[in-house]
Amino acid sequence: MRQSKLFCKTKKEGFKTAEAISHRLLIRGDFIDQLASGVYSFLPLGKRVHRKIERIIREEMTALGAQEVYLPILTPKRLWETTGRWEKIDPPLFKLKDRHRKEFGLGPTHEEVITELVRTRIKSYRDLPLYLFQIQAKFRNEMRSTGGLLRVREFIMKDLYSFDREKEEAITFYKKVKRAYFRIFKRCGLKVVCVKADPGTIGGELSHEFMVLSDTGEDSVLICSKCDFGTNIQKFGKKKTCPQCQNRLIKKNCIEVGHIFYLAEKYSRAIEANFIDKKGKKNKIIMGCYGIGLGRLMASIVEVHHDEKGIIWPIEVAPFQVHLIPLSGKKVESQSKRLYQDFQAKGIEVLFDDRADITPGEKFADADLIGIPFRIVVSEKTLKKDSVEVKKRSEKKIKLVKIKDLSRSLINLC
RNA sequence: CGGAGUGUGGCCUAGUGGUUUAGGGCGCCUGCUUUGGGAGCAGGAGAUCGUGAGUUCAAAUCUCACCACUCCGACCA
Numbered sequence: 001m002r003q004s005k006l007f008c009k010t011k012k013e014g015f016k017t018a019e020a021i022s023h024r025l026l027i028r029g030d031f032i033d034q035l036a037s038g039v040y041s042f043l044p045l046g047k048r049v050h051r052k053i054e055r056i057i058r059e060e061m062t063a064l065g066a067q068e069v070y071l072p073i074l075t076p077k078r079l080w081e082t083t084g085r086w087e088k089i090d091p092p093l094f095k096l097k098d099r100h101r102k103e104f105g106l107g108p109t110h111e112e113v114i115t116e117l118v119r120t121r122i123k124s125y126r127d128l129p130l131y132l133f134q135i136q137a138k139f140r141n142e143m144r145s146t147g148g149l150l151r152v153r154e155f156i157m158k159d160l161y162s163f164d165r166e167k168e169e170a171i172t173f174y175k176k177v178k179r180a181y182f183r184i185f186k187r188c189g190l191k192v193v194c195v196k197a198d199p200g201t202i203g204g205e206l207s208h209e210f211m212v213l214s215d216t217g218e219d220s221v222l223i224c225s226k227c228d229f230g231t232n233i234q235k236f237g238k239k240k241t242c243p244q245c246q247n248r249l250i251k252k253n254c255i256e257v258g259h260i261f262y263l264a265e266k267y268s269r270a271i272e273a274n275f276i277d278k279k280g281k282k283n284k285i286i287m288g289c290y291g292i293g294l295g296r297l298m299a300s301i302v303e304v305h306h307d308e309k310g311i312i313w314p315i316e317v318a319p320f321q322v323h324l325i326p327l328s329g330k331k332v333e334s335q336s337k338r339l340y341q342d343f344q345a346k347g348i349e350v351l352f353d354d355r356a357d358i359t360p361g362e363k364f365a366d367a368d369l370i371g372i373p374f375r376i377v378v379s380e381k382t383l384k385k386d387s388v389e390v391k392k393r394s395e396k397k398i399k400l401v402k403i404k405d406l407s408r409s410l411i412n413l414c
Numbered sequence: 415c416g417g418a419g420u421g422u423g424g425c426c427u428a429g430u431g432g433u434u435u436a437g438g439g440c441g442c443c444u445g446c447u448u449u450g451g452g453a454g455c456a457g458g459a460g461a462u463c464g465u466g467a468g469u470u471c472a473a474a475u476c477u478c479a480c481c482a483c484u485c486c487g488a489c490c491a
Binding site for chain 1: 415419420424425426427440441448449450451452453482483484485486487488489490491
């Protein structure tokens with residue numbers, strides 16, 4: 001992508017009342033634009049990052065044997081009444097009426113919808129287990145939105161739903177999802193703590209939250225200073241030492257990026273989603289549901305990976321892998337164009353700062369703000385040695401690399 | 415929903431009743447110059463001072479109402 005064509009206007013100053021660092025940096029870097037409180041547009045850079053996160057999640061879901069579906073956002077009132085959540089769900093539904101005065105809710109989660117879908121076509125134990133997921137918009141009528149993308153009213157969420165024959169099978173899958181979640185967050189460059197949680201209005205018997213440790217977090221957890229133990233503060237009471245290794249527990253702020261629930265029969269009972277087992281007996285389908293908020297995850301990555309100059313994207317979620325920055329000069333121009341084409345041919349995602357009449361300082365400042373992992377500077381100085389400068393966004397040191405060796409070393413790094 | 419705060423060109427802001435036909439910086443447009451950390455000079459465009467009502471000879475400035483956004487509480491991915 002040529003930066004001169006990129007729909008992105010970075011700002012030198014963000015708005016001062018925003019508390020969350022991710023909020024300020026994503027706005028300044030023009031990744032997102034706010035339309036209303038808790039309602040955001042994703043601009044090309046932001047959309048690219050979001051798509052990378054989607055890709056990671058989609059891969060991990062597919063690896064679990066789950067199949068992707070699309071479920072409606074506009075959902076009829078009667079479906080919500082089967083579980084009593086038309087009135088009771090918290091945060092409340094966004095409700096609206098059609099021209100015939102029929103009532104609908106904008107889906108904040110899809111247990112009812114998917115259970116209804118599965119009910120009409122799963123009748124036999126032979127059809128189970130079944131795992132379906134969706135990556136789409138959810139609407140939540142929150143009391144208040146906060147911290148940019150950290151808590152919003154419209155957002156893209158991955159929801160996975162599991163349908164099993166019995167508890168043991170369902171719990172085994174639950175554990176598999178838990179491991180998949182750790183992989184997802186790791187690929188996003190995040191260390192998470194998984195803690196036992198309260199099922200809330202989703203309901204069910206067992207649930208775990210995945211927490212990213214970050215000062216901006218609204219939640220807090222107790223983590224062990226030595227081992228990997230972590231727990232919810234309310235659940236743990238006043239104890240000060242780790243039950244696993246007896247070392248000291250520390251309180252940390254955190255952001256909830258994922259939540260998994262073992263639902264058992266809660267929804268299959270209400271919606272009468274049954275199957276016939278081997279012995280010909282009717283049973284309720286055993287369910288689980290597993291959510292990740294993509295925008296919140298994206299903001300959490302920024303909360304963890306940034307410095308005073310801007311964002312430092314982990315390679316797998318970066319909007320581009322390489323930021324190619326030519327300084328002035330005829331030779332520089334032709335050489336960098338060649339590099340740009342070469343990278344594209346090799347499948348390296350590159351943002352080419354071909355903007356004219358922009359001083360080096362401004363290019364560098366933008367590069368630091370946008371946070372692409374590798375920066376390559378081409379200048380008269382470097383070309384005298386048939387080289388370019390390669391700098392990692394996460395490091396201070398700059399390396400001179402011979403142009404003939406460049407593509408190969410980059411492919412290894414990306 | 416309760417509490418606190420803010421609202422002045424796209425962004426950051428000065429201005430707290432009267433030479434304010436609202437000032438500056440960034441950004442934008444034109445021309446020249448410049449090119450290793452957000453450049454320089456010259457010229458230019460762009461604002462019903464959140465909205466409405468009121469007080470006053472006079473309102474961006476005071477009063478009231480409404481709206482919007484931010485932050486704290488509760489809830490959540």
